[in-house]
Amino acid sequence: MKSFSIEKPVRYYDQVYHSIRKRIVDGELQPGDSLYEARIARELNISRSPVREAIRALEKEGLLEIDEKSRITVYKPTLKDIEDIYECRMALESLGAKLTARFATSKEIEELETTLLKSKEFLEVDTDPNKVALIEENSRFHDLIIEFSQNNRLKKILTDLHSLIIFYRTLNFHDENREWVVYYEHQAIFDQIKRKDEEKAAFLMKKHLETDLQHLRKIFSTGL
Amino acid sequence: MKSFSIEKPVRYYDQVYHSIRKRIVDGELQPGDSLYEARIARELNISRSPVREAIRALEKEGLLEIDEKSRITVYKPTLKDIEDIYECRMALESLGAKLTARFATSKEIEELETTLLKSKEFLEVDTDPNKVALIEENSRFHDLIIEFSQNNRLKKILTDLHSLIIFYRTLNFHDENREWVVYYEHQAIFDQIKRKDEEKAAFLMKKHLETDLQHLRKIFSTGL
C-alpha cells in the first residue's frame, strides 16, 4: 500500500483551458466579451505560451472566436445559430434517448428517476428565484440519458454543443409555468425509456427540445 | 481597378494546421503514426510555437491524440468508435437529407444530378483500380447535401466526423459490385430530394449509411 504519492504537475495548458472554459460556462465571461492572452497570462502569473494553446483549443471548440485581426471574443450565437444547434440536438439527443431506452440497466433507470424526484422537490419547495438547483437537475437528466446511451462520440459532440448555449439556459424559465411543463416532458420521456419504447422515447425527446427552442425564440425576439 | 495588391502573410499556425491535416487525410500519415512537434518545426523551418498551436487544434478536432506522456499519434479508431461515429452520422446526415429536400433550389438539385451523372461515368469507363475519382465524386454527393441543408452547425459537425474516418473510405470498395450499390442508393436518395419527400429522403440516407457500416464491419472483422 502506498503511504503517499507524488503528484504529477498538471500542465498549465490544461489548467488554463479549464479555467477559461469555466469562466464562460459560469457566466463570468459573457458572450461577446473580449479576452487578451497577455492579460490572462499576467493574471495567472504564467507565460503566454500555454495560454495561446488553450485559446486555440477553445476556438476549435467554438467557445472563442478569433477574428482576422486576432481579436479574441467569447462566442455569441445568433438566433439562427441557436436554431441550427437545436436542430442538431434534436437529431442527436433523440438518438440518445432511443439508445438509452434500449440499453439502460435497472440501476440506471433508477438514477434517472431519482433525478426527476429531485426536480419535483425543487419545484415544490425551492424559493431561489434563479432556480439554480432546478436548472442543474434538469440539465443532469439530459446528461444522464446521453451517458447511458453507450455512444462516446455522441457524448462528445453533445457536450461541445451544450457548452455553446449554456449561457442561455437560465432564460428558459422567464416564463411562468415553463418549469412544470419541462418537468412533465421529462417525466414522459422517462416513462418511455422505462418501458423500453425506443421510438416513443426518441420522439418525445425531439418534441421536448422543440418546445424548448420555441421558448428561446420568443425570449430572443422580445429583446433578450 | 487595382493594378496590384498586397498579400497579407498567412499565419504559420494556419498553414501548419492545414499541412498536417492534409497529410492525414491523404493517408501520408496513417492511423497510429507518431508525430513530433520539434521535428515538424525543423522540417518546416519554423519555430515550435505555431506547430504546438496547430497540434492542439488537431487534438481538439480528434485527429491527433496526445497521451499522458505527451506522445502525439494519429487517431486510430476502434471498430466501436466507427460504429459510434456512423450512428451519429445516420442521425445527422438524414437530418441533412431532410433539410435539403425541403430547401434545395432547382439549381442545387441540378448540381446533385450532375454529380450522380459523373459517378455513373466513372463507374462505366474509369479503369483506375483505386477508383479515386469515383470515391471523390461519391464523397461530393454527401458534401453537397450537407451544404444545401442551410445548417452551418450540422456542416461543421459532419466535416469533423468525416475527417475521422476518411482513411477508411477506400476500404468500402474492396467488395465487387459495392460501387454500383452505392450509386443506386445515392440515386434513390436524390429522387426523393427532387420530389421533396423529406421523410423518405431522410430514411433512405439512414439506410444507405447503415449498409455502408455493415460493409466496414465485414472488412474490419476479416482482418482489415
Add this chain to the structure above:
DNA sequence: GATGATTTGTGCGTATGTATG
C-alpha cells in the same frame, strides 16, 4: 540502470500590427 540524444513544457524577447488620442 547510467548516459547522451531527443522531445516537450514553459518563459521571454523582438518584430509587427492595431487602436487611440
Add this chain to the structure above:
DNA sequence: GCATACATACGCACAAATCAT
C-alpha cells in the same frame, strides 16, 4: 499624420521528461 500604448506572431533558450543505447 504621428506617437504612444498595448496586442499578437513567432523565434529562441533552458529545464525537465523521455527514449535509446
